[in-house]
Amino acid sequence: MVQASSVEIRGVNKFYGPFQALKDIDMSIAPGKVTCLIGPSGSGKSTLLRCINFLEEYDSGEVRIDGQLIGYEAPGRKMSARKLRAMRRSIGMVFQQFNLWPHMTAIQNVTEGLVRVRGMKKPEAEARAAEALNKVGLGDKMGNHPSRLSGGQQQRVAIARAIAMEPRLMLFDEPTSALDPELVGEVLTVMKTLAAEGMTMVVVTHEMGFAAHVADQVAFMEKGELVGMDIPDRILHQPEDPRIQGFLRSYHERNSF
Amino acid sequence: MEWQILEQYGPMLLRGFGLTIMCWLLGTVFSMALGLLIALAQRHGPTPLRWLLQAYIEVIRGTPFLVQLFVLYYGGPLVGLRLDAVPAGLLGLTIYGSPYFAEIFRSGFRAVPIGQIEAARAIGMPEHVIIRRVLLPVALVSALPALVNFSIILTKETVILSIITVPELMYQVQRMSTETFRYLEANLVLALFFWLLVETISRFGRKLETRITHYLIERP
Numbered sequence: 001m002v003q004a005s006s007v008e009i010r011g012v013n014k015f016y017g018p019f020q021a022l023k024d025i026d027m028s029i030a031p032g033k034v035t036c037l038i039g040p041s042g043s044g045k046s047t048l049l050r051c052i053n054f055l056e057e058y059d060s061g062e063v064r065i066d067g068q069l070i071g072y073e074a075p076g077r078k079m080s081a082r083k084l085r086a087m088r089r090s091i092g093m094v095f096q097q098f099n100l101w102p103h104m105t106a107i108q109n110v111t112e113g114l115v116r117v118r119g120m121k122k123p124e125a126e127a128r129a130a131e132a133l134n135k136v137g138l139g140d141k142m143g144n145h146p147s148r149l150s151g152g153q154q155q156r157v158a159i160a161r162a163i164a165m166e167p168r169l170m171l172f173d174e175p176t177s178a179l180d181p182e183l184v185g186e187v188l189t190v191m192k193t194l195a196a197e198g199m200t201m202v203v204v205t206h207e208m209g210f211a212a213h214v215a216d217q218v219a220f221m222e223k224g225e226l227v228g229m230d231i232p233d234r235i236l237h238q239p240e241d242p243r244i245q246g247f248l249r250s251y252h253e254r255n256s257f
Numbered sequence: 258m259e260w261q262i263l264e265q266y267g268p269m270l271l272r273g274f275g276l277t278i279m280c281w282l283l284g285t286v287f288s289m290a291l292g293l294l295i296a297l298a299q300r301h302g303p304t305p306l307r308w309l310l311q312a313y314i315e316v317i318r319g320t321p322f323l324v325q326l327f328v329l330y331y332g333g334p335l336v337g338l339r340l341d342a343v344p345a346g347l348l349g350l351t352i353y354g355s356p357y358f359a360e361i362f363r364s365g366f367r368a369v370p371i372g373q374i375e376a377a378r379a380i381g382m383p384e385h386v387i388i389r390r391v392l393l394p395v396a397l398v399s400a401l402p403a404l405v406n407f408s409i410i411l412t413k414e415t416v417i418l419s420i421i422t423v424p425e426l427m428y429q430v431q432r433m434s435t436e437t438f439r440y441l442e443a444n445l446v447l448a449l450f451f452w453l454l455v456e457t458i459s460r461f462g463r464k465l466e467t468r469i470t471h472y473l474i475e476r477p
Contacts, residue, residue, distance in 0.1 A: 055375055085381040093379040099372035103394045103472060113380040116390065145472035158376075165380055 004031040004200040005066045005090065005168040007052060012061035014047055014224075021047045022058065023224040029217075032198040036211035036232075039221035040247060045204045048221070049171050052202060053091045054084060065091065065169065089117060092162030096174040098154040100146040106133060106157045107142040110164050118165065132160035136190050152183030159190055170194065172203040208251060212236050220244045262442060266433045273429030274450050280343070280415050280425055281454070284350030285408045291351055292358025297388065299359070300366060314356040322353045322417050330421040346418040346425075353414065357407050365400030366392060398470055405462030409455050416447075426450055 007029040014022035022044050029035050037045040050056035051063055054071035063070050070087050073079050079087075100109050110129035114120045120128070133142050136156040146154050155175055162170060172191065176184040188210050195201055195214050205211060211218050212232045219229040222243050228235060239245050263270070295314070299307050317325070326349040333340060340348065369392055377387045416427035430443045437443075 053379055055379060081384070085383060087381075088379060089381040091379070093376070095372050095376060097370070097372050099370070099376035101373055101376070101391055101395070103398070105472075112390065113382065116386050117381050147473050161376075162380070 003168050004198055006031045006200065007169065007202065008062070008064040008067070009048070009052075010062045010064075012048070012051060012058045012063060014044075014051065014056065014058045021224050022051070025061070025226050027219060027226065027229065029200060029202060031200055033216040034195045034201045034203065034214055036215040036218045037202065037204045037221060038206070038208070038211060038218060038235075038247075039227075042223075043221040044224040045219075045221045046173050049173055049202055049204050052169075052171055053088055053093055054079075055093075085117075089165060090168045092165060092167035092170040094155070094158050094162055094170070094172045094175045096177050098146070098151070098158045098178070100154055100157055100161070102146050105143050105145055106138060106149065106160075109146070109157055110161045113161065113165050128164055129160070132164040133157070135163070135193075136160045137186070150183060151179045152186045155179065155187045156190055159187070159194075163194070167199075169200045169202070172201065172205070174204050174206065176205070176207055208236060208248075220247070222247070259439060260442060262433075262437055262439050263446070266429075266437075266443075269429050270426065270433070270446055270450075273424060273426035276343075276424060277412075277415050277426040277450070278454065280346055280350065280418060280423065281412050283347050284354060284415070285411050287347065287351040288354025288411070289358045289404070289408075291355035292360075293362050295355060295359035296362035296366065299363065301384070301388075310359075314359060317352060317356045322349070322414055323420065325349060325353055326417060326421055342418075342421050342423045345421060346415075346423040349418070349421075350411065350414065354407070354411055358404070361400050361403045361407060362396065364403070365396035368399040369395045398473065401462070401466055401469060405459065405465075408462075409458055412451060412454055412458065 007027070009025055009027040012022055012025040013020065025044075025048060027035075027048075037049060039045050047056050051058045052065070052070070054063075057071060060075070062072075062075075065087060068087065069079075071079055071084065100106075101112065104112060107126065107129050110132055111122070111125040114125035114128055115122060118125075130139070130142060133139055136159055138153060138156055138160065141149060141153060141157075146157070149157065159175075175191070176187050179187065184207070188207065191201070191203070191210070192214055203210070203215070215232050217229055218232045218235040220227045220235055220239075220241070220243070227243050228239065228241050235244060236248065239248065295310050299310050302310075326346070329338075329349050329352070330340070330342070330345045333345070373391055373395060374387060377391050382390075415425055418425055419428035419431060422428065426447055430447045433443045434440045
């Protein structure tokens with residue numbers, strides 16, 4: 001079992017000029033729980049996710065990881081870069097576009113953070129990286145550059161890169177949206193394993209199956225608002241809000257034949 | 258044509274060519290380094306510094322190298338900057354080339370997908386490590402052809418150093434021309450030497466390109 005973090009989001013607002021991307025968001029995520037963020041594109045779910053590790057700077061409100069405010073020392077006063085980096089070390093992130101470093105092999109992508117951020121010696125880092133790559137089923141692809149890996153393999157390397165750092169919280173930003181349909185499964189399988197190990201996970205996704213079966217809670221967002229958050233069944237099967245009903249109806253129309 | 262004249266002037270021309278190569282090599286290395294520093298300062302530096310550097314880029318790019326060199330060599334002593342011809346020439350090349358290299362690096366930086374930088378930030382990597390380990394190596398791949406191209410352009414700018422009496426190839430060619438009136442022969446030698454130099458650089462550049470981009474080539 002991993003040591004897992006909690007996330008508390010209170011009254012978070014985010015503006016891009018006059019456009020309000022997040023409207024007064026409140027959300028609690030207990031340690032070891034999986035939360036899926038769903039909703040139409042442009043609803044602010046990725047923005048919210050990125051506020052959790054402060055890649056996106058929220059303008060007001062609070063995001064706390066294990067009770068510690070991220071990004072700010074106090075409201076309106078930014079945290080030092082050093083402190084922010086220290087907090088980010090225990091938050092793993094996986095991106096839609098994988099974002100592997102193209103000039104490094106799979107194993108170099110994983111060791112990089114261990115050596116440069118955690119200060120590990122190279123042999124130790126390589127052993128840890130090999131372990132992480134084995135865990136995502138890529139023990140035989142360690143020497144490959146990203147250009148020689150399929151999308152699904154690249155995304156699994158990206159997950160290995162994140163888990164090798166021993167995070168207590170994992171953020172997934174549409175991890176399967178850039179994949180060919182037949183490669184989605186291998187990535188979701190790895191994510192399910194992580195969830196089963198008790199990792200706190202926040203997942204922006206369009207995979208309703210994953211949300212239904214793996215998530216502890218599902219949050220539906222639209223136009224920067226958190227419309228509803230509950231156990232998967234209540235959001236996905238008996239939604240009361242017409243906005244959620246509409247979203248799911250069009251989802252089912254697209255995915256049935 | 259009277260090529261036997263080369264028996265007399267050959268060694269002098271070769272010495273000139275040697276100096277041309279040295280001036281080009283050092284001038285390229287220095288201006289590339291300065292250009293990189295400018296591009297990094299423009300990316301990470303405070304706003305006033307960025308404005309200052311932008312003004313520097315505009316002024317240097319907007320004026321002829323000939324004029325810059327004159328100002329440096331003949332105007333420099335007025336403000337206490339007294340340099341011999343070769344150092345002045347090298348400094349001139351460095352100043353002249355740096356804004357072009359800075360722009361090449363800037364476009365290289367822009368070609369690095371922001372996600373790759375964010376992936377590094379997300380694991381808590383400090384900015385200076387990100388620059389060294391992610392930004393520069395990834396940017397170099399897209400910037401390399403333009404870097405080689407401008408280095409080739411710089412070879413031919415070295416001939417202008419002759420006007421401040423740097424005894425490089427052009428200087429020697431002019432001397433030979435005025436002493437013997439063999440303008441055509443002298444300038445053909447100049448052309449041949451430059452063609453050799455440029456051909457060597459571009460071959461080297463292509464080799465470097467394949468080496469640096471080997472990992473991008475998809476093999477089944």
